[in-house]
Amino acid sequence: MENTIAEEKMILIAKDKDRKKGGLRTMPFFIVNMAFERVASYGLMPNMMFYLMNNYRLETENGSTILFLWSAMSNGLSIFGAFLSDSFMGRYLVISLGSFCSLLGMILLWLTAMIPQLQPPPCDRFTDTCSSATADRMAVLFFSFGLISIGAGCIRPCSIAFSADQLHNEENPNNESVLQSFFNWYYAAKGLSTIIAFTVIVYIQDNLSWKVGFAVPAILMFLSALMFLVGSSQYVKVKASSSLFTGFVQVVVQEQKAQSISQ
Template sequence: MTDNDIYTNDGTITIKNERAIRSKTGNWKACPFILGNECCERLAYYGMSTNLVNYLSDRLNQGSVRASTNVSNWSGTCYATPLLGAFLADAYLGRYWTIASFSIIYFFGMALLTLSASLKELQPFCDADSCHPSSTLTAITFVALYMIALGTGGIKPCVSSFGADQFDETDVKERKRKSSFFNWFYLSINIGALFASSVLVWIQMNVGWGWGFGVPAVAMAIAVVFFFSGSPLYRIQKPSGSPFVRLCQVVIASFRKFNVKVPKDKSLLFETTDAESQIVGCRKLEHTEKLRFFDKAAVETDSDSGKSKNNPWKLCTITQPSTAK
C-alpha cells in the first residue's frame, strides 16, 4: 500500500499533530460526535432564546418594546460574532480549537444565565402589578447573554465545515459520503430546535425559568462533552493564515508591478508546481478574466528570482485572494 492509501491527501492532521490515517480517523466514525454537539447546541440556543422576550419582560420588568429591542440587539450580535469566529478559525486557531474554546465560553454563559434565574438572592421582588429586579440581576443576565452570543460566534461558522473536513475531497467514496453528512447535520439542527421550541417553552412558562434555562445549560454541557469525546478521531485542517494579509500582499505586489504587462497565456502566471495550493489547507483556484490588474502580482519578472520568489509581497500565486478572484 502507498502513502496515498494509508493517509489522507487533503493535508489533514490529528489532534496529536500527526498526519491523519485514513482508516482510523474521520468519516462516519467522527461524525456522530459532531452531530451530537450540533443537536445539543441548537437545543440550548433555541431553548434559551425562543422565549427570551417574555423573560426580560416578565422577570426584568422591561416591557414588551424594550425587551424586544434588547433581544433584537442580542440576536444581531449572535449573527455578527461568527465573523470573528470564522476569521480566527481560518487564520490562527483552526476549526477544532475555535469550536472547543468558544463552546466553553458558551457553556459558562448558559450556566451564569441559569444561576441568575435560579438563585433566591438574585430573584426580583414581585408585587401584584410587576416584578422589580435589582441592578445586579440585570447586569448578570446581560453578561451571560453576551457570553452566549460570543460563544455561538465560534461554533456557528465552524461546525458544518469541521464536519466536512472529516471527508477527504480527493477520495471519490468519501466525497459522496460528505453529501450524506450534511443531510444528517441539518436534521440534527431541526431536532434540537423542535424540542426547544415546544417542550422547553412549556417548561419555562409552566414550571419556572430556573428549569427553563437549566435544561439548555445541561444540553450545552452535553454538547461540549460530545465534541471533546471525538477528539482522537477528528481530522483537523491547519489554519491557513490571515486572508487580509494575503489580500494586502496581492494589492501591494500588483502596484509594485504597475507597468508590467499581463501575459495572455494564463499558464505563464506564477503558481506552485505541485497539486497543492501555497495556502495551507486550500486547493488551487481557477483563473478568471476579471480584475486582471491584480494578475500583475503573479507575473514573474527578472527581479523575481532567488529570495524574491519566496516573498509574497513581491510575487504571489494565482491562489491568493484577488489573484485567483
C-alpha cells in the first residue's frame, strides 16, 4: 500500500514538472535553431558549383551531378530522421544529433577552403597543366556534404513536430491563439532565413573569399546548436514510440490469422 502511494506521488511530481516545461518561452530556442541551420545550409548551395569548378577543377557535368545527389540525399534523409525520432531516439536527441552533424560537416567544408592540402595541387606554370583532386581529397569534400545532409535530414522533419510538443497543453487543448502565434513566427523566420541565405551569404562568398564565406555558415550552425542546447532544461521531451516496423509486422500477422480462420 505504501509503495503504491509513493509511486502515485512520484507520478504527480513528474506531471507537475512537465507542466512547468514547454510553452511559448521555449519558442526562441528552436526557432533560432531552425533559422540558423537554414541560413547555414541553404547559403552553401547557390555558389557551390563555382567552388567545385574553380577550386576542385570539376567539369560542369560532374559538379551538377554531385550537387544533385547532395540535394537529393538531404531531402531523402528526412524520412530516415523522422523514422529515427518516432521509433527510437525521440525528437530532442535527433535534433541534437542533426545539429552536431551539420556543424561538423560545415567545419570540415570550411577546412577544405583553409587547408591547401585538401584541394588539388596548383597548376604547373611551365607546362600549363592542372591536375584534378585525388580520391582522398574528394573523399573529405564528400564526407562534409554527407554530414551536412545527415544534419538536415534530422533537423528539418523534427523541428516543427518538436515545437508542437512544447505548445501542447492538456489543460487547455483549444489554445489556437498560441499555436497561431507560433506558426506565424515560425514561417516568418523560415522565409527570412531563406532570403538571408540567398543574399547575404552569397554576397560574402562573391566579394570576400571562400574562407570567410564558409566560416560564416559554420559560425551560424554553431550558434544554432548552442541555442538549442541552452534551452534543454525547459523542453518537453516526448519519448519515442514503438518501431513502425513492429506495427507493420503485427498488421501482417493479424491479416494472415484472419485469412486462415476464414478458410
